[in-house]
Amino acid sequence: MTYRNPPTTPRKSATFDDYTLSEIRRAAATGIYDIRGAGAKRKLPHFDDLLFLGASISRYPLEGYRERCDTSVVLGSRYAKKPIELKIPITIAGMSFGSLSGPAKEALGRGATLSGTSTTTGDGGMTEEERGHSKTLVYQYLPSRYGMNPRDLRRADAIEVVVGQGAKPGGGGMLLGQKISDRVAEMRTLPKGIDQRSASRHPDWTGPDDLEIKILELREITDWEKPIYVKVGGARPYYDTALAVKSGADVVVVDGMQGGTAATQEVFIENVGQPTLACIRPAVQALQDLGMHRKVQLIVSGGIRNGADVAKALALGVDAVSIGTAALVALGDNDPRWEAEYNELGTTAGAYDDWHEGRDPAGITTQDPELMKRVDPIAAGRRLANYLKVMTLEAQTIARACGKNSLHNLEPEDLVALTIEAAAMAGVPLAGTNWIPGKNGF
């Protein structure tokens, strides 16, 4: 019998993990960076790292099914003659017609309207499906200005000047040729089938002083009726919020790095911008320092999934949240019922993010006439409304447990953090301690 040395278990590198190796091989084979949809997928400090304290002897709760807990919110009361009144503090984020199919946009409008909230256009102009089925529609004013026109500006309920997006602060939009159908090409004044790269900066203003003049122009064109939002990616939330307020915004929208995109470079999505949790307190602080908290409303987006996330964001000082990815999932995105087709595309349900390729088995992120038939706008809109209702009930459940008769009465004092990172970012104590990292000299 010969003696063999005991082998070591094959060991993979934590640095060069399977995903990293596959990306190196993909880059070497194609010579071009990876483009995909959705937001940051890496693990980040998030709302899961926060807990509510609830009530006990020092605070008393409200009765779950009897005592009212208000969920309504008014957006745009600073300057707009016609502010928006929403029944719930959860709005639908901007997603373009072009990146999404017409039926998917219609479903978002239907679901939002059933729920008493707003939906938002995107980088492709306003469609009739969307305007017709959305009681409250926010019209985005983007660097590309595709389809921009004064008639749509006036039939919008609010205007969102998009400076940046959480998935790609500093990046412009992208829509690859597969999705530039005749209708999309016409709406954007582009040749059919090209790979469209939107500009990353607005063509006719630069910086906060220009933005102030641009906002004046939009207000003059719309006779000061419409609330004007300014949306920024989670880059420098304190200064960006302060400058948006200075520029005359009615509402500031801050989108963290978990916020999705239709198509951007993977390296951009995963490495530029800050997590949503890290953006909230600096943005709220900027409003408080200016004496504008609750006067200029703050909307936060990027990774909002359930009523607990909504309640936590509101407790940190936000007026409303916005959902994009979660809304698409409610419509049917990444549904396991299409697993066989996801497998054919080399992926699996839950991981599909090649939204730019236009081959979405769920029929949402496509312009393929056959695939888009898979979305029934009425049924999908109903699912979105159901989901929004559940989120709202969940948030109310938590708020009542904390003794609050309005979601907006939730406060940082209702929260603790599970990790030091989350405690530092959210500015709430580490659970079991009175330690807020960075405060009081520690």
Next chain:
Amino acid sequence: MPASNAFNTGNLSKAAREPGQASRVFDLAEMSLRELNQALHDLAPGSNETAWEVLHPRGSHSVAVGVDQPVAIDVRGSVGYYCGGMNDGGTITVHGSAGPGVGENMMSGQIVVKGDASQYAGATGRGGLLVIEGNASSRCGISMKGIDIVVHGNIGHMSAFMAQSGNLVVLGDAGDALGDSIYEARLFVRGKVESLGADCIAKEMRPEHLELLQGLLDRAGVTGVKAAEFKRYGSARTLYNFNIDNADAY
């Protein structure tokens, strides 16, 4: 509505004196920008108040923005940012110079600037005609989407950046990086082009282009200049689809 004593009917423009037309004079030294724009937006279709005159603009921003009726507006002096922004059918004449973004996102109608124009003249414009009788600064016609722009003088750098559609005519010279990342807009330059941007090339001037250009010159009231004196520039279309071998172009 404006106070009646703010009206000045003693200084009417030529257009305002035509018989059968009511005219209004707005003096921005006495009335607010808001009153001016609201009055323009309140015009009902078919209104006979088709001649307007704006006095003392003194560099105001957003003068006559969002006009959506076929009225003639004479602005007596220089304006700030975004004069005539999103104009849809108005005929606006600036008897002075214009700040950044004159005629931005114009849909239809006409804007004439008798003096010079600052940056981004006609940015993202989708229709109508913008005439700059002096020079235009950088980024003239940036992201244009169907507008026609005629500049009697020179234009600055990065003009017609990402220009999608429409025509830009320059009687003088063009600055650096003309037509960078251009799509299907047509550029006609009579003088020197400092340099062309990525994917922008000189193109053959065929008879249909000469005809188109002559029509634009006529509409812009340009005389004594022949279409044959211009060169045409447009997209090489090599950047329309991603190709790694083109990465150096950016």
